[in-house]
Amino acid sequence: NAGVTQTPKFQVLKTGQSMTLQCAQDMNHNSMYWYRQDPGMGLRLIYYSASEGTTDKGEVPNGYNVSRLNKREFSLRLESAAPSQTSVYFCASSLAWVSYEQYFGPGTRLTVT
């Protein structure tokens, strides 16, 4: 039982390049989330998927897109990376949209030069 897994763990991109961050959970959770964590700013919600087949914007969605591929997988895409997107990205899941407990993956450290 791996919980929430994320790939890759580290990535360096040049400005303008694109990439997809992958996230998968094996807990049969219905809701999944993408956050970014920057020094001094805590975690900020980028996008979330309350249930399979639905996605919604969070606090900081600009420059990102998401896909809820199936119940297990939720990917985050950067179409044209910018230095402002340098951050640590966390995927999380919860049993349901109204569940309090969110389980986080280990994170992806992204640097855009």
Next chain:
Amino acid sequence: TQLLEQSPQFLSIQEGENLTVYCNSSSVFSSLQWYRQEPGEGPVLLVTVVTGGEVKKLKRLTFQFGDARKDSSLHITAAQPGDTGLYLCAGGQEYGNKLVFGAGTILRVKS
């Protein structure tokens, strides 16, 4: 926009000392969660409080939710080096699971 302010931002103490971390907002939250994060890992939930005035204890950690559900505190008794980490508070909204996170308190406990 709902904001959560945590204080202090950084705390360095000796093993055995007590400490309190605060989480304050001008907004009302339906729930308040505390997470602990270690370097290179994702946050791990410590506790959720949902009722104004609620107090929960987890071994040496005591969590309190303010009566008006706008603030919370985390008190650690007799801190140990294993308590070292980033402590995050997160407020839950009236419906759904969109959390608002504080910036965090970095705790370092020296032996």
